[in-house]
Amino acid sequence: MKTPLDKDLNKAYESFNQNHNNLRQKLTASLPDRSKQHKRAGRISHLLAFTGENIMKNRMTKLAAAAVIIIAVMLGINYIGGSPDGASVAWADVLEKIEAARTLTYIFEIEKGDIKEVFKTRIKEPYLQRNDVIESPSDYKVSMRNAGSNKRWILYPNTKTAVVNNDEGSGGDEIRAYERLKKDFRDGTEKNLGRVKLNGRDAICFEFSKANTKITVWADPNTALPIQIEEISEENGDIKKVVRSDIRFDVEMDDQLFVPPADYSIVDLATQRVQTPFELTEKHLIEGLAVYPKYLDGKFCTRYIGGRPLTEEVRKKCKAEVEKIESWSDEEANKSTLGCAFIEHLPEGSDFQYVGEDVKFGDANTPVCWWRPPGSKTYRVVYGDLSIRDVEPGDLPEVPWLKK
């Protein structure tokens, strides 16, 4: 029998079926024709197999077991037996090396379901971490964290921009994950599996079993330094696999590796301020304004650090514009940022006004915005053709929303 909560939940979830047929049609119409890239028969059967209702439980179990074996073979993990007695290195030796290291680098691979990301990770104890992207569906190239000051930077090298935000323990925090791992290493639950081969190399293997996680550490039998650390866990029924390989300890690292390069502009999301290593000029404003007509049917945007007051109607219009510009490139986004930064860095009393809403790009007679430079009696006015002219205060057009 359904409870009132069931009824409400069924009603709440109905909304996710809204407009379904229309959306399906749109999707189908926009699916790319990939028939040339795939064998038709194979592809159709592959797809139709998904739609089948029967789940072959036994087959799944067999597949899962096979997958573990395949992964082991792919990684070149080859247990060749051997007893703990034959091992020359004890866990205490490995742990001592781990604890003593002040810096380390490794290749960090994380795989969950069909999503895989690979980074080169650098850690400088106790606070600093840097990840250089090797493989990821995301569009950034470098991320850095300072766990001491709780700051996280993402670098976009193509625009020489670093976006900084407060880091409140968000995902992907490898420095904290590594600290947790070290805590697990100290709890005395390790099993020494003896000598093994890892990718053709001799290693001593240790294993830790936690609630939902199996941790395996391979260490060099001569130096006691870890070669590879692997964590396999289950999350919501998904297998999550994390592999740290090519581990190197006490590599010399300059602190400069963990802050954005000096020639980068810094965009601070917390304060909404932009710092640039160069002087912002009118040129940046013009370039920033010029981005919009391409996406907004040849017109300038409704608001640009100013403009018509934010009524509900203006908000809706701006929202529609935001959706149109979502596909802009990093370079275009950066130009817009620098244009905004130019305005925000104008000294007090510059009297900046944006009136560019619906002004057509190329219109040499209609103003888009203006401001008064420090010490000047005239205003600098930008027109729809992006030319700039000096205008007397009395010749400025009236701004409708400033009318008394």
Added chain:
Amino acid sequence: MFAGDKAAYEKLYDRYAPLVRAVCYDTTCNLADAQDLAQDVFMRAYEKLDRLRNRDSFGKWLVGIARLRCKEWQRRKFQSQNNNARLTEVQAVVPEKPDDSRIELLRKMITTLPEKERLALHTFYLQGNSAETARRTMGLSRSGFYRVLERARNRLEKLMLEEQENIR
């Protein structure tokens, strides 16, 4: 010729699109954005179908893509908020017209639950209240699924009660 592929994909879409929209809604808190994101998830999944190793886990795989797409959406939103602060003020602010305040509140409350519990509710209530289908999508045992679902429902009931007392 290619129609065969598209027709099969439409069946997958019919089965999983509401679930993907619900997962996206957990991030966007806005139905229109959730619908857009879900469309994008299905486009990406179509492109990547050949990479799916276990065809039986299509639902889980799709939810994984949706989560990743939601993270991208969030990051892009932060970026554009900065890039054009005045323009994007509207993104998070424009409220949807509430159809029914209790149902609207319930939808918002679901977004505050732990991820696993949210997914249990989504899969159960969007797949014909069938525990068997839902537990398969989540990769849980039957008893494990019921435990999570029960926890989610209890938490939701408590939250709704608290909220109603606050309103009074």
